[in-house]
Amino acid sequence: MYVNTDTLAYWALINIKKELFMAVEYIYSDIKQPLKMVVWDLGRRCNFDCTYCTGWMHSTTAPMNKFEQYKRTADFIDKYYKIYSKNHAKDWKITVSFTGGEPAINPDFYKLLPYLKENYPYLKLNLTTNGTWSRRKGQFLLENLNSITVSYHCEGNDKQKQLVRDNLKWVREQIGDQKWKLRVNVMMHMEYFDECVDLIENFLKPNDINYIPRTVGDDGKYRSEWFKDADGAMRRTSHIYTSEQQSYIKNHWNAKNAEVANVKNPAVASLSKNASTPAESTIDIKSNGVTQTASKSSEIEIKLLSKNTSTPAESTIDIKSNGVTQTASKSSEIEIKSDADDGHVNKLGRMCCGGRCMTVKQDGAVTDAMFINQTNFQGFSCMVNWFFLHIEEDRDAVYHHQTCMARFSDAPKPELDKSKFGDIVNKFHDTKGPICTLSNYEPYLEWLETKFSSGSTPTITCPNTYCGCGICVVKAKDKSDFVSIANKYVEYHE
Numbered sequence: 001m002y003v004n005t006d007t008l009a010y011w012a013l014i015n016i017k018k019e020l021f022m023a024v025e026y027i028y029s030d031i032k033q034p035l036k037m038v039v040w041d042l043g044r045r046c047n048f049d050c051t052y053c054t055g056w057m058h059s060t061t062a063p064m065n066k067f068e069q070y071k072r073t074a075d076f077i078d079k080y081y082k083i084y085s086k087n088h089a090k091d092w093k094i095t096v097s098f099t100g101g102e103p104a105i106n107p108d109f110y111k112l113l114p115y116l117k118e119n120y121p122y123l124k125l126n127l128t129t130n131g132t133w134s135r136r137k138g139q140f141l142l143e144n145l146n147s148i149t150v151s152y153h154c155e156g157n158d159k160q161k162q163l164v165r166d167n168l169k170w171v172r173e174q175i176g177d178q179k180w181k182l183r184v185n186v187m188m189h190m191e192y193f194d195e196c197v198d199l200i201e202n203f204l205k206p207n208d209i210n211y212i213p214r215t216v217g218d219d220g221k222y223r224s225e226w227f228k229d230a231d232g233a234m235r236r237t238s239h240i241y242t243s244e245q246q247s248y249i250k251n252h253w254n255a256k257n258a259e260v261a262n263v264k265n266p267a268v269a270s271l272s273k274n275a276s277t278p279a280e281s282t283i284d285i286k287s288n289g290v291t292q293t294a295s296k297s298s299e300i301e302i303k304l305l306s307k308n309t310s311t312p313a314e315s316t317i318d319i320k321s322n323g324v325t326q327t328a329s330k331s332s333e334i335e336i337k338s339d340a341d342d343g344h345v346n347k348l349g350r351m352c353c354g355g356r357c358m359t360v361k362q363d364g365a366v367t368d369a370m371f372i373n374q375t376n377f378q379g380f381s382c383m384v385n386w387f388f389l390h391i392e393e394d395r396d397a398v399y400h401h402q403t404c405m406a407r408f409s410d411a412p413k414p415e416l417d418k419s420k421f422g423d424i425v426n427k428f429h430d431t432k433g434p435i436c437t438l439s440n441y442e443p444y445l446e447w448l449e450t451k452f453s454s455g456s457t458p459t460i461t462c463p464n465t466y467c468g469c470g471i472c473v474v475k476a477k478d479k480s481d482f483v484s485i486a487n488k489y490v491e492y493h494e
């Protein structure tokens with residue numbers, strides 16, 4: 001769409017794109033208690049062989065790890081957590097979330113759970129599972145876990161998928177009004193998308209089961225073409241979605257955003273509130289009595305041309321959606337960026353994996369949101385080391401976070417068995433990689449104690465251009481914002 005810039009003295013319509021976007025200044029999730037989430041990967045062994053899951057993440061033949069090894073790891077978690085919780089912390093809690101591979105197929109997992117309950121009763125325990133366990137094991141899991149997350153994988157066979165549905169229904173009945181104890185991550189497989197939609201619309205919703213539609217290809221592994229994996233299998237770890245598929249996912253998150261959007265940022269709230277019916281959304285650009293309208297299908301990018309216009313007072317931008325109009329004045333600066341036109345999920349934006357509502361400051365305005373359009377926070381101050389810990393038994397490695405892998409550049413570097421890491425080892429450097437090993441974690445804990453005893457609160461400067469599962473973690477561009485929101489969780493010291 002072309003707009004005559006003579007009549008639009010103040011605004012220039014450079015290129016029309018779809019969605020209102022403003023740069024994020026900070027994010028935090030105002031959950032009641034600060035929570036450290038320990039993701040404990042118990043081993044790669046799995047009874048599924050999903051094509052989007054690399055051989056480094058799973059194996060149908062890898063040996064299963066033993067209870068004695070898990071006990072040593074539990075001891076490490078206890079020591080690590082206690083260093084954080086006694087320093088600068090404000091009533092932090094800890095949840096351990098077991099993952100793999102498939103944890104529930106390892107017999108020693110059924111020894112580990114009662115052991116942890118008895119020896120570390122302060123731990124809350126969650127399991128992420130593909131949901132293919134017997135009813136007897138399901139009963140044990142319900143009795144020994146605080147919550148269960150079932151990942152629904154379309155590449156399972158019909159019998160497995162029916163078992164998952166049966167188990168979900170059974171667990172839902174067992175937990176009664178404690179709905180939060182069960183969540184389903186629906187892996188939105190591009191080739192089984194209709195099956196995923198059917199599961200959501202005709203099974204999860206009617207059975208009142210919490211769910212999150214998860215796109216395939218998050219976490220920095222954007223290989224959308226088939227490739228031969230290290231284990232010889234052909235895999236494709238990133239899915240490219242059609243515009244209809246993108247719309248389904250975006251509409252889900254827009255509706256969620258609308259549920260939580262507050263009035264602090266009415267323009268954003270209004271857009272998200274009405275996004276499920278985008279046909280009625282328009283953007284009007286008015287200047288000196290002339291109006292140009294961009295429809296929902298237009299792509300819009302608007303930039304401030306000149307502040308020396310002769311009649312700036314008469315220039316406005318109206319964002320209309322389903323009869324609701326929000327007006328941006330001449331002094332506003334609005335940039336509208338495109339949707340994920342190529343279908344790559346890293347451009348779609350990001351929700352919190354745990355389904356948390358986030359408080360976001362964008363372009364000076366504060367709003368609540370379930371989905372953030374921005375995923376690059378490089379250079380932001382970030383508390384990922386406070387909120388997360390990731391443990392990989394098979395690789396003998398500990399990270400702050402699995403996908404972001406941010407680390408302190410001045411911490412001692414662990415001695416890794418590089419043969420266990422494949423190409424990923426090339427990504428490791430001073431600010432990225434494992435923080436220590438499970439077999440020799442003492443030097444790191446000593447360093448951490450020293451760091452705290454120096455008086456400053458250890459936090460990370462984001463080294464990445466993509467933030468995946470760490471999206472809800474406290475992060476801010478400016479130090480003053482960061483100090484202010486970090487103080488909600490810790491006694492922050494420079």
Ligand code: SF4
Pocket residue numbers: 046047048049050053057058100101102130151153
């Ligand atoms: S069920 Fe999970 S761990 Fe197993 S292959 Fe699929 S994605 Fe990987």
Ligand code: SF4
Pocket residue numbers: 377378380382383384401404405406460461462463464466467468469470471473475
């Ligand atoms: S990628 Fe990691 S360090 Fe960067 S903002 Fe996300 S969680 Fe924080």
